[in-house]
């Protein structure tokens with residue numbers, strides 16, 4: 001296996017532990033992987049990806065990172081912190097909420113507080129765009145990158161959520177980390193959005209009995225085609241023989257609720273249930289919706305046995321979600 005250059009940011013391995021109360025209630029042997037506890041910039045799955053993305057930026061002589069996302073992006077917060085560690089500027093095009101077809105009509109996250117407060121503390125240069133589609137957001141990021149280059153900056157572009165071949169490779173290592181900690185899960189259940197978490201874990205579990213189930217935070221079943229491309233990008237970056245077809249990915253899009261980036265009633269109920277039975281906090285946009293899916297699928301008998309829930313973080317958005325108690 002070739003060595004990939006890594007800048008350590010997360011405190012690894014993150015812990016795993018059993019959820020005794022919920023195991024009993026759901027009839028599962030249920031465990032949780034605490035990537036909310038990476039110890040880096042308030043935790044979350046993006047820290048692992050950045051360990052491999054930043055060395056690539058430095059190798060190319062970059063002085064500025066340009067990315068994009070929703071205003072409450074957990075990725076931009078962790079990227080902003082990682083940039084500070086290595087002396088890079090972090091510039092991001094953001095929308096309150098990028099959308100696919102139409103903006104959902106439901107209580108949204110606030111566009112201040114939460115991750116936005118942390119971005120401001122870190123000195124991330126946020127460029128707020130009017131709401132629009134994801135493609136408009138990607139175009140805005142490209143325009144920003146070009147204008148930085150015109151000013152003489154050496155720009156490294158990082159796609160939304162850090163989902164490139166290197167970002168996904170980080171989650172191949174994360175999967176191997178779990179195999180070391182405790183090898184015999186029947187299922188790993190994770191929130192899934194830009195895809196490198198699910199893609200990396202699926203690659204890592206190919207040679208095991210463990211099935212990886214992504215509960216989607218975006219209402220887009222065609223995302224599995226993107227995951228297949230991402231697995232090809234991992235192969236290209238690393239030289240591993242790991243490209244997978246779209247059919248290798250188990251993705252469930254039934255638990256998105258009102259839309260991407262908007263809390264759902266089922267997710268909020270799961271968030272409250274996990275807090276009150278285990279004292280563990282989920283986030284309203286990703287992990288709570290994934291846990292709502294886990295509960296429902298366990299009740300339908302579609303997942304069973306020894307199950308690992310991958311906590312992907314996102315805690316700061318708890319403090320920008322006024323609808324949570326409503």
Ligand SMILES: *Cc1c(COP(=O)(O)O)cnc(C)c1O
Nearest residue numbers: 074193194195197286312313314
């Ligand atoms: C980004 C994010 C995800 C989704 O991970 P992807 O690798 O983009 O699919 C899930 N949960 C949280 C809390 C996140 O911030």
